[in-house]
Amino acid sequence: MNLPENIIKNLRNKTPLVHCITNYVTVNDCANSLLSIGGSPIMADDEAEVEEIISICDALVINIGTLNQRTIKSMLKAGKKANELGKKVVLDPVGVGASSLRTNTAMELLANIKFNAVRGNISEIKTLAIGAGATHGVDASAADAINKNNLVNTVELAQSLAKKTGAVIAITGAIDVVANEEKSRQIYNGHPMMSKITGTGCMCSAILGAFLAASEDGFAATTAAIASMGLSGEKAWQKVEAEGLGTGSLRTYLINELSLMTDEKLLAYAKIKA
Numbered sequence: 001m002n003l004p005e006n007i008i009k010n011l012r013n014k015t016p017l018v019h020c021i022t023n024y025v026t027v028n029d030c031a032n033s034l035l036s037i038g039g040s041p042i043m044a045d046d047e048a049e050v051e052e053i054i055s056i057c058d059a060l061v062i063n064i065g066t067l068n069q070r071t072i073k074s075m076l077k078a079g080k081k082a083n084e085l086g087k088k089v090v091l092d093p094v095g096v097g098a099s100s101l102r103t104n105t106a107m108e109l110l111a112n113i114k115f116n117a118v119r120g121n122i123s124e125i126k127t128l129a130i131g132a133g134a135t136h137g138v139d140a141s142a143a144d145a146i147n148k149n150n151l152v153n154t155v156e157l158a159q160s161l162a163k164k165t166g167a168v169i170a171i172t173g174a175i176d177v178v179a180n181e182e183k184s185r186q187i188y189n190g191h192p193m194m195s196k197i198t199g200t201g202c203m204c205s206a207i208l209g210a211f212l213a214a215s216e217d218g219f220a221a222t223t224a225a226i227a228s229m230g231l232s233g234e235k236a237w238q239k240v241e242a243e244g245l246g247t248g249s250l251r252t253y254l255i256n257e258l259s260l261m262t263d264e265k266l267l268a269y270a271k272i273k274a
Helices: 007-014 027-037 050-055 069-085 100-112 122-130 151-165 192-196 200-213 218-242 247-260 263-269
Strands: 017-021 040-043 059-063 088-092 117-120 168-171 176-179 184-187
Touching: 007 027, 007 200, 007 218, 007 263, 017 027, 017 050, 017 069, 017 200, 027 040, 027 200, 027 247, 050 069, 059 069, 059 200, 069 088, 069 100, 088 100, 088 200, 100 122, 117 122, 117 200, 117 218, 122 151, 122 168, 151 168, 151 176, 151 184, 168 218, 176 218, 184 218, 192 218, 192 247, 200 218, 200 247, 218 247, 218 263
Parallel strands: 017 040, 017 059, 059 088, 088 117, 117 168
Antiparallel strands: 168 176, 176 184
16 A cells, blocks of 8 residues: 555654644644644744744645735745755645636745645646646636546646656545656545535645654655545544534544544555555
8 A cells, every 4th residue: 555654653653743834714623633643733924933933843834725925925934944954845735726826826835945745636736737727716626526537637647746846746635646756546535525624625734744754755654644634534424424413523523533543544444546
């Protein structure tokens, strides 16, 4: 399956400190998901302190979900400092393509910062790779949805962006795709109801920072992070459905499942194909 041995155990032993410059819609869920998987979050986005903060952290996650001119400067400053210090860096290009501000900022970030991983939905990744994705606000367009018919093209798209950026590319959706220049994996965990609560993508990017900090193999760490998130959502929905509950409970149960994730569970239930 190409998963790092004992990555969950190593992550929890290390308790990586992850600096998140993220959006205020999902910041609490990102912090809780990091704590649940075994990391430690710090949410700091003021330009005056981001360089100091990243210097004590193991990874940086940049999320452009609620973008503004103040935080753009902070993102660039933190990202450059993270590169200088050899820290792992993740980009979540939320809603890129929906506005020129988002698109131009994402391109500026990619031009000035070396990212270890980029995670987004298919519309976001298409916009970064070819300059055109059919975004629906901050969500992927149904026209772009990953399915078995376009899976080969989706992998090729991810690998082209990986070649362009040097990052591992993770596209999350009905089928998740993880790719670098040489190889790819498809992950079939998750549940459609995960899209009915705000923040599952942001949470996934946040924990990805922790996984990258816990392994030297960026491709395998990204695969493990995406599979862990999908599996947690899948098991959470099974419990929600069995108890006749709704999406508010799904959010809670998803965080519960992240806290209950183990290497053994991941190896047993992750649905990963080459």
